[in-house]
Amino acid sequence: MMGKRNPQLDADGKLVHLLTLEGLPAETIVSILDTAAPFASIGEREVKKVPLMRGKAVFNLFFESSTRTRTTFEIAAKRLSADVINLNIGASSTSKGESLLDTIDNLVAMNADMFVVRHGQSGAAHLIASHLQATGKPHVHVVNAGDGRHGHPTQGLLDLYTIRHYKRDFRALSVAIVGDVLHSRVARSLIHGLTTLGTPDVRVIGPKTLLPARVEGMGVSVHHDMREGIAGCDVVVMLRLQNERMKGALLPSSGEFFKHYGLTADKLARAKPDAIVMHPGPMNRGVEIDSPVADGERSVILPQVTFGIAVRMAVMSMIAGA
Amino acid sequence: MAAEAPGIALPDAEEALEALAARMRAGVAHGAAFVGIYSGGAWIAERLATLVPGDHAVGYIDVSFYRDDYASKGLKAGARRSDLPFDVAGATIVLIDDVLYTGRSTRAAINELFDYGRPAAIELAVLVDRGGRELPIEPGYVGARVACARDLSIVLSRGEDGRLSLGVERAGEP
Incomplete structure (x- = not known):
């Protein structure tokens, strides 16, 4: 796919994409959980926003329907002060690889900073991350929001x-x-x-x-x-x-x-x-x-939903700052 | 006892704390809340609450989500939950930090406080002012002033007995 090194980490071991938990080092996972904890309190404040991702453009690319996941990603990005663009793309409108990557190229031309991707095909987020690497756009980040049966x-x-x-x-x-x-x-x-x-x-x-x-x-x-x-x-x-x-x-x-x-x-x-x-x-x-x-x-099913926003804020702010 | 460091004479942290408390006794409002900036400022805020008479709620603030170097340095690991156990709207707040240098942490802390509410007033108290401001920020209360080379960081530590001490590190070290 993308060479020998873990495509989610840069040369210094910093998280640049979140594609899968498979092969992610324990210290990276713990660091995400630790970072999520202070974000959890942001939602309880008068102003439920911090300025970390001010001016960044986050594209929610959902090739499969989802209400909760898309909404919590949108809330997380907005609480980080990012601009969020939601694209709900029916699976029928894209056949396979090439048109998916054409979509990505177009959105990169609109100065996207991050893609949050849900797709019915396993490996879709990996494919996008390797495409961004190959086309010289390593500063654009990818979060896998569910790919086929593979991972979430x-x-x-x-x-x-x-x-x-x-x-x-x-x-x-x-x-x-x-x-x-x-x-x-x-x-x-x-x-x-x-x-x-x-x-x-x-x-x-x-x-x-x-x-x-x-x-x-x-x-x-x-x-x-x-x-x-x-x-x-x-x-x-x-x-x-x-x-x-x-x-x-x-x-x-x-x-x-x-x-x-x-x-x-x-x-x-x-x-x-x-x-x-x-x-x-x-x-x-x-x-x-x-x-x-x-x-x-x-x-603890409803607390899971609340924690999910904090965890997504942690992931997005860690990779966008890498 | 002053710590030995290349080219700089550091004050004793406990003496600086006493001097800071003495200046605050003369000026701080009876009901002012003390908000320490993690981690050094939090230790000082706790101590000042016992040294400065009055009814002082103690809060803690972590400015990691408000720093202006996020775009170049990313998110610092080890961010903590800010904890302000009083109503910020209408409160008189003394923001407390260990070492005041560029003023950027203070700027970040002021911005964060306003996301909790609109305070009546914010003052600034620091254990050590080393000069070198890059923003128009001046403290109302200072424990000690120190001249320090740009490539050095002044670092506050707390011993197991709770005593505070100052040391220096090369900038960029942990």
């Missing part, structure tokens, strides 16, 4: 931030990730982050048809029985059942799925008494999570 690094980072906020030390934690791991870029990013930070016990729980082949190779244990898999864990991360990505009969029905893998109070009772419940949203109530659990006192 800012979601992974906000999940890590949330876990650290409530549980402090990754080296003493059991984390269970439940549901549709196969289609989940959120799960992939989180697993990479958790293992990089030394989490000793990461479990994935789901039916065989919704777990990727050879998922054990990512350093996780695999469970098909939820009651057994969730036992004694500190953190339960529920994944959205991605009906829109399902091709073929991977599931009997959503009702059947809820019976075996939906998080109910009864199943949650098997986790530690102070276990937290997370979900990247949007939730399918009654499919992967029961309403009383989603709205219950152990749910």
